[in-house]
Amino acid sequence: DIQMTQSPSSLSASVGDRVTITCRASQGISNSLAWYQQKPGKAPKLLLYAASRLESGVPSRFSGSGSGTDYTLTISSLQPEDFATYYCQQYYSTRFTFGPGTKVDIK
């Protein structure tokens, strides 16, 4: 199975900060990567797919990049509603795998 890692596991940031989260796959996944946001007690919400394509309705402050095994989620200017846990997920294999998550909390 393809293993996914994320860094950092948590971070503290302030409103307006630029935040970057990194995701690494154990093998190349050809941009078959999605990013999700999850708030406590809620289902995950899709933010980006195909590594860099923004899901409809998601604010443009969210962006994604990367290729091969290494991918990045960037929030250009952190807003109060962005404090949450973020997960990457590969769908290159039909046996999906998620990263362990990155918790973004208030500094």
Place this chain on the structure above:
Amino acid sequence: EVQLVESGGGLVQPGGSLRLSCAASGFTFSSYWMSWVRQAPGKGLEWVANIKQDGSEKYYVDSVKGRFTISRDNAKNSLYLQMNSLRAEDTAVYYCARAYYDILTGYYIDYWGQGTLVTVSS
């Protein structure tokens, strides 16, 4: 509006069985791969199983192979997860999810239900 509504969760003893259901609406259910994803209390997301549109292909995470069975009834717009030989480590919120097809990169999860809690304990 896409809706996925899970049911069937609850408290079950170790070694017991449970069947989860997911009622889908707002889209053509038979056109989509579907998935189950779980989340243990305070933990991250874990993919459990996928099923193809016609049910001809199924995939499972190793930890549930031989114990869980994913199935679907396209006439009833419903997805199921039969869980047997349950263990304490299966305790989690189980989410039903739809997988959307991107022509360049494949199937990714775009919609999630609200989840149903399964607790395995004596």
